[in-house]
Amino acid sequence: MAKQVVVLGGGFAGLAAARALQGGPCTVTVVDQNNYHLFQPLLYQVATGELQAEAIAAPLRRLLAPAGVDFRLGRAAGIDLSARAVQLACGTVIPYDYLVVALGSVTNFFGHADLALHAFDLKGVELAERTRSRILYAFERAMACPAAADRSAWLTFAVAGGGATGVEFVTALLALVRTLLRRRYPELQATPPRVVLIQGGPAVLPGFAPSLQAAAAAKIRSLGGEILFGTHVAAYDGLTVQCTSGAPLPARTLVWTAGVRAHPLTAALPGADPGNGRVATDPRLGVIGHPEVFVVGDGLNRRDHPPWPQVAPFAMQSGRYAARAIRAAIGQTPPPPPFVYRDPGSMVVLGRLDAVCQIDRWHVRWRGRSAWFAWIGLHLYRIMGMHNRLLTLIDWGVDSGNRGNAVEIIRRG
Amino acid sequence: MAKQVVVLGGGFAGLAAARALQGGPCTVTVVDQNNYHLFQPLLYQVATGELQAEAIAAPLRRLLAPAGVDFRLGRAAGIDLSARAVQLACGTVIPYDYLVVALGSVTNFFGHADLALHAFDLKGVELAERTRSRILYAFERAMACPAAADRSAWLTFAVAGGGATGVEFVTALLALVRTLLRRRYPELQATPPRVVLIQGGPAVLPGFAPSLQAAAAAKIRSLGGEILFGTHVAAYDGLTVQCTSGAPLPARTLVWTAGVRAHPLTAALPGADPGNGRVATDPRLGVIGHPEVFVVGDGLNRRDHPPWPQVAPFAMQSGRYAARAIRAAIGQTPPPPPFVYRDPGSMVVLGRLDAVCQIDRWHVRWRGRSAWFAWIGLHLYRIMGMHNRLLTLIDWGVDSGNRGNAVEIIRRG
Numbered sequence: 001m002a003k004q005v006v007v008l009g010g011g012f013a014g015l016a017a018a019r020a021l022q023g024g025p026c027t028v029t030v031v032d033q034n035n036y037h038l039f040q041p042l043l044y045q046v047a048t049g050e051l052q053a054e055a056i057a058a059p060l061r062r063l064l065a066p067a068g069v070d071f072r073l074g075r076a077a078g079i080d081l082s083a084r085a086v087q088l089a090c091g092t093v094i095p096y097d098y099l100v101v102a103l104g105s106v107t108n109f110f111g112h113a114d115l116a117l118h119a120f121d122l123k124g125v126e127l128a129e130r131t132r133s134r135i136l137y138a139f140e141r142a143m144a145c146p147a148a149a150d151r152s153a154w155l156t157f158a159v160a161g162g163g164a165t166g167v168e169f170v171t172a173l174l175a176l177v178r179t180l181l182r183r184r185y186p187e188l189q190a191t192p193p194r195v196v197l198i199q200g201g202p203a204v205l206p207g208f209a210p211s212l213q214a215a216a217a218a219k220i221r222s223l224g225g226e227i228l229f230g231t232h233v234a235a236y237d238g239l240t241v242q243c244t245s246g247a248p249l250p251a252r253t254l255v256w257t258a259g260v261r262a263h264p265l266t267a268a269l270p271g272a273d274p275g276n277g278r279v280a281t282d283p284r285l286g287v288i289g290h291p292e293v294f295v296v297g298d299g300l301n302r303r304d305h306p307p308w309p310q311v312a313p314f315a316m317q318s319g320r321y322a323a324r325a326i327r328a329a330i331g332q333t334p335p336p337p338p339f340v341y342r343d344p345g346s347m348v349v350l351g352r353l354d355a356v357c358q359i360d361r362w363h364v365r366w367r368g369r370s371a372w373f374a375w376i377g378l379h380l381y382r383i384m385g386m387h388n389r390l391l392t393l394i395d396w397g398v399d400s401g402n403r404g405n406a407v408e409i410i411r412r413g
Numbered sequence: 414m415a416k417q418v419v420v421l422g423g424g425f426a427g428l429a430a431a432r433a434l435q436g437g438p439c440t441v442t443v444v445d446q447n448n449y450h451l452f453q454p455l456l457y458q459v460a461t462g463e464l465q466a467e468a469i470a471a472p473l474r475r476l477l478a479p480a481g482v483d484f485r486l487g488r489a490a491g492i493d494l495s496a497r498a499v500q501l502a503c504g505t506v507i508p509y510d511y512l513v514v515a516l517g518s519v520t521n522f523f524g525h526a527d528l529a530l531h532a533f534d535l536k537g538v539e540l541a542e543r544t545r546s547r548i549l550y551a552f553e554r555a556m557a558c559p560a561a562a563d564r565s566a567w568l569t570f571a572v573a574g575g576g577a578t579g580v581e582f583v584t585a586l587l588a589l590v591r592t593l594l595r596r597r598y599p600e601l602q603a604t605p606p607r608v609v610l611i612q613g614g615p616a617v618l619p620g621f622a623p624s625l626q627a628a629a630a631a632k633i634r635s636l637g638g639e640i641l642f643g644t645h646v647a648a649y650d651g652l653t654v655q656c657t658s659g660a661p662l663p664a665r666t667l668v669w670t671a672g673v674r675a676h677p678l679t680a681a682l683p684g685a686d687p688g689n690g691r692v693a694t695d696p697r698l699g700v701i702g703h704p705e706v707f708v709v710g711d712g713l714n715r716r717d718h719p720p721w722p723q724v725a726p727f728a729m730q731s732g733r734y735a736a737r738a739i740r741a742a743i744g745q746t747p748p749p750p751p752f753v754y755r756d757p758g759s760m761v762v763l764g765r766l767d768a769v770c771q772i773d774r775w776h777v778r779w780r781g782r783s784a785w786f787a788w789i790g791l792h793l794y795r796i797m798g799m800h801n802r803l804l805t806l807i808d809w810g811v812d813s814g815n816r817g818n819a820v821e822i823i824r825r826g
Contacts, residue, residue, distance in 0.1 A: 035553065035823045052467045059821040061597045073553040073823070092557065126825055140448065140486040144505065184474045387811045387819065394807070398800045406800065408472040410448045410486070412539055 002027050003330050006086055006096040008076050008265070010037050010060045012312045013297030014102030016319030022067040024323075025330050029094065030064055031086065033075040037063055038125065039383050041312055042392075044165060046128040047255075048172035049136070049405035053125045055391035058384040076103070076265055081290050098292050098326045101279075102319060103263035105298040105310060108276070110259060118238040119256040122165065131255060133410045135176065138253055139185050140410070148191060149250070155193040156251040158241045160233045161258030162199030163206065164348045167216050169257060170197050171351035174223040176405055183404050195225045196249060198241070200232045200258070205348060205356070207309075209365050212356040219350045233258070260310065266299035273301055283338035284325050285318060292329075294322035312382075313344050347375050352400060415440050416743050419499055419509040421489050421678070423450050423473045425725045426710030427515030429732030435480040437736075438743050442507065443477055444499065446488040450476055451538065452796050454725055455805075457578060459541040460668075461585035462549070462818035466538045468804035471797040489516070489678055494703050511705050511739045514692075515732060516676035518711040518723060521689070523672060531651040532669040535578065544668055546823045548589065551666055552598050553823070561604060562663070568606040569664040571654045573646045574671030575612030576619065577761045580629050582670060583610050584764035587636040589818055596817050608638045609662060611654070613645045613671070618761060618769070620722075622778050625769040632763045646671070673723065679712035686714055696751035697738050698731060705742070707735035725795070726757050760788050765813060 003026040007014045010032035021028045039056035046053050061071050074088040085095045107123045109115040120131040138154045145151040157177070159170050177193045197204070197220060203213040204220070204227065217227055228246060233254070235242040241249040260276075261267065267277025271288050278301035279287065285300065287293040297315035300308055308314055321339045328335050345359030355371040358364065366374075376396075383389050395406035416439040420427045423445035434441045452469035459466050474484050487501035498508045520536045522528040533544040551567045558564040570590070572583050590606045610617070610633060616626040617633070617640065630640055641659060646667070648655040654662040673689075674680065680690030684701045691714035692700065698713065700706040710728035713721055721727055734752045741748050758772030768784040771777065789809075796802050808819035 034825070035549065035821070052465060054465045054467070054820055054822060057822050059597070059817070062817060062821070065597070072557065073550070074557075090557075125822075136448065137486070144485065144487075144503075184472075184478070387807065390807050391804070394800065394803050404472070404475060407467055408448070408475070409467060409470050409538075412447070 003097040004095060005029070005098045005100065005326060006031065006094055007100040007102060008086065009102035009104055009297070010034070010064075010071075011040065011102060011104050011297065011315060013104070013315035013319040014100065015060075015063060016316040017100045017102060017294075017296060017323045018064060018069045019067045020320045020323030021326065022069070024327050026098070026326070027070065028068075029070040029072055030060060031072045031074055031076055031088070031094070032060060033073070034125075035060055035071075035073050037384065039379075039388075042379060042383075043122055043125075043128050044169040044172060046125065046407075047122050047131040047135075047169065048176045049132050049407040050172060050176075050399050051392060051395045052407050053129060055388050055395055056383065057125060058388055063384060079265055079269070079293075081269075081287075081293065084292070096292075098329070099294065100319070100322050100326075101266055101269065101293065101295045101299060102297045102315070103266050103299060105260035105262055106264070107256065108259035108261040109256065112233075112235070114236055115233065115254075115256060118236050119160070119254045121256045122169065123260075129411055132407065133412075134253055135173070136180075136408060136410045139180055139188070141252075142188060142191070143185060151188075151191050152194075153239065153250040154252045155188065155191055156196065156249065156253070157193065158196045158198060158233075158249060158251040158254045160198045160254060160256050162197055162201070162204035162227070163257065164346070166197060166199070166257040167204050167220070168349050169255065170195060170220055170225055171223060171349070171354075174220070174225050175351045178224070179405055184408075192224075194251075196251070197225060197227045198231060198233055198243060198258075199227060199229055202229055208346070208348075208356065208358050212358055212365055212367060215356055215367050216348065216350060219354060223351060260298070262299040266295060269293070269295065271301075276301075278307070284335050285322050285339050286325070294325065296322050308341060309343070309346070311346070314341055317341055347371065347378070349375050416510040417508060418442070418511045418513065418739060419444065419507055420513040420515060421499065422515035422517055422710070423447070423477075423484075424453065424515060424517050424710065424728060426517070426728035426732040427513065428473075428476060429729040430513045430515060430707075430709060430736045431477060431482045432480045433733045433736030434739065435482070437740050439511070439739070440483065441481075442483040442485055443473060444485045444487055444489055444501070444507065445473060446486070447538075448473055448484075448486050450797065452801075455792060455796075456535055456538075456541050457582040457585060459538065459820075460535050460544040460548075460582065461589045462545050462820040463585060463589075463812045464805060464808045465820050466542060468801050468808055469796065470538060471801055476797060492678055492682070492706075494682075494700075494706065497705070509705075511742065512707065513732070513735050513739075514679055514682065514706065514708045514712060515710045515728070516679050516712060518673035518675055519677070520669065521672035521674040522669065525646075525648070527649055528646065528667075528669060531649050532573070532667045534669045535582065536673075542824055545820065546825075547666055548586070549593075549821060549823045552593055552601070554665075555601055555604070556598060564601075564604050565607075566652065566663040567665045568601065568604055569609065569662065569666070570606065571609045571611060571646075571662060571664040571667045573611045573667065573669050575610055575614070575617035575640070576670065577759070579610060579612070579670040580617050580633070581762050582668065583608060583633055583638055584636060584762070584767075587633070587638050588764050591637070592818055597821075605637075607664075609664070610638060610640045611644060611646055611656060611671075612640060612642055615642055621759070621761075621769065621771050625771055625778055625780060628769055628780050629761065629763060632767060636764060673711070675712040679708060682706070682708065684714075689714075691720070697748050698735050698752050699738070707738065709735050721754060722756070722759070724759070727754055730754055760784065760791070762788050
């Protein structure tokens with residue numbers, strides 16, 4: 001009987017693993033709580049109305065069927081390592097011979113219940129759309145406020161976390177705010193909106209070269225944004241952001257990009273870090289003591305080295321590696337050489353017509369309009385399916401036409 | 414001081430009234446609970462995955478600002494006729510000199526609490542998307558069902574109401590089901606899905622000529638649909654539809670298009686019908702005893718005649734008429750002649766490449782592919798804004814390419 005491979009998660013890592021097993025001596029089933037693969041690197045643009053969610057979501061069945069891979073809609077609720085079975089929330093049990101854990105990460109509020117309650121975040125279609133609706137709603141509320149202080153609090157947007165997501169979100173938010181002010185709410189010119197980035201470290205974009213970090217910070221400021229360095233959000237009640245230093249900041253909206261942790265099921269595996277939940281595996285990405293279980297993507301850790309980057313190229317490479325290891329194990333051939341990540345470099349977009357790019361392998365430090373066009377091309381290429389690409393192109397055309405953002409719809413509920 | 418005109422509702426009727434007041438001797442404020450105008454005639458296509466909601470929603474501020482009309486996001490909670498003021502749910506009070514009530518209609522479950530709880534409906538973006546998600550989810554659940562009876566109940570879609578919305582929805586649903594079965598779920602060919610239209614009267618499309626009614630029914634059957642005539646839904650527990658006659662129908666999904674009533678605030682006005690809540694006004698659309706309050710669109714009734722049709726052309730004509738009457742009243746010129754509806758005819762689309770069209774004025778009875786192309790052109794022309802038209806065209810291109818429907822995303826929550 002053919003070996004059963006179960007892949008938990010249809011993100012970049014899980015999809016790459018499943019596709020790389022195509023034609024192998026096994027049946028493959030991908031389990032995901034959503035019926036679509038999400039192009040997460042552009043999710044922040046859903047939160048700023050530059051893209052509609054449909055442009056970056058592709059049905060998993062459409063992507064998996066050509067590879068002969070089964071799909072199962074469901075939320076994984078437990079992994080029984082000794083019985084070699086996955087339990088779904090609906091009660092179904094799916095046995096496996098090999099398991100690929102590609103569950104990605106979840107927002108980490110570091111135990112702050114007030115943040116979990118009041119802050120907005122970007123992890124998923126519904127949450128990104130909720131953030132967009134909140135930003136647009138804040139402008140509507142500001143229009144209806146008789147008191148200047150209230151109006152100002154509705155028009156202050158705090159963003160926690162100055163990593164790649166935080167910087168991309170803030171620059172896009174600044175562009176959105178500017179367009180809304182000019183095109184939709186000229187009456188609010190007298191109470192200019194504030195966008196405040198709160199970054200714990202001394203620079204934005206940790207891991208990038210100091211010159212690019214400085215360029216990103218300068219760009220944010222030139223677009224009208226403010227940056228608070230060396231301080232963290234200590235508390236938030238929905239009205240005022242309390243930081244670990246400095247004055248309280250009245251802000252009706254706080255968007256949290258300051259931390260993720262591995263999915264709880266990943267964090268329950270042997271070798272998981274008690275802090276971030278990421279799993280240190282053997283050199284072939286197998287869970288210690290369970291070489292039939294592989295951890296790939298965001299949930300993967302390594303010992304004695306800086307942590308792996310939680311980005312799409314890493315997810316895809318680790319996913320493909322796990323598929324290769326599974327093929328070897330089934331074919332009873334020697335396992336592949338230990339996993340090595342080949343870093344293709346990092347790009348961060350800084351609003352319209354600007355980006356920074358760093359490719360360590362080639363000592364490249366690149367910024368400006370040409371980097372932005374490279375970013376656009378790369379992302380359009382990577383988005384799955386012609387329909388999604390067309391939608392993305394049309395939305396971006398509307399965005400850069402500057403008559404407004406592509407999506408200005410406030411969703412309810 | 415300029416007279417204050419308040420328009421409740423930014424649908425076809427309210428938007429037409431507000432725009433027709435452009436340049437008049439008054440300030441105009443449109444109040445809506447959504448920040449967008451919705452092209453409701455195509456909402457059923459959102460429910461069947463043919464269109465994304467963004468394609469048929471246009472920001473009201475974008476539509477109103479060029480006409481110099483203010484917009485206020487908020488839910489109207491009360492009308493104080495004697496104080497001439499509208500209360501919003503947030504507590505704000507907006508005084509008016511003239512009021513245009515264009516609040517449209519809401520789903521009418523005729524007091525069936527079980528239907529309100531378990532049935533799906535199409536009145537609004539979120540509900541239409543919820544219906545689409547349900548249909549797609551039903552296929553996923555059917556894939557996971559070991560028992561044939563359960564699988565069959567998940568794959569049975571009951572639709573109550575054989576009016577224009579019900580017929581358009583059913584034909585689109587049949588096309589969706591067929592595409593899903595062929596492209597995404599070939600394993601389910603053995604348990605063919607059922608689509609059952611439940612129609613109280615003896616024919617679908619009441620008000621149309623018998624030949625077109627028969628054509629619509631024949632089309633539904635030729636696409637694989639079933640029709641139950643002369644029976645009503647009596648009860649639904651989420652599992653089995655109980656009709657007033659005939660055998661119980663196990664169906665996990667019931668979509669309700671069998672009735673609307675006027676918005677509760679309209680139904681509270683003098684002259685409202687206790688049944689459907691629609692208001693019989695004076696011949697100039699003014700509320701009896703309150704000629705400064707106009708009712709337009711779906712909420713409007715008339716005495717001693719068949720009821721007005723609840724369609725976009727009627728909404729726009731009545732909205733424009735109210736604007737004309739308000740201009741006359743402010744200018745202290747004689748009121749316009751009594752309102753007369755000029756019926757441009759009705760069109761109902763029957764899936765892909767087929768439609769029926771009836772224009773009583775010219776004794777036109779038209780059906781087939783040419784009617785469908787006329788329908789496409791008319792609807793594309795009427796959709797507001799180039800961006801929305803482009804999105805619609807792309808989605809329809811994908812739909813007719815038959816590789817799948819434009820939107821196959823299951824939303825959560």
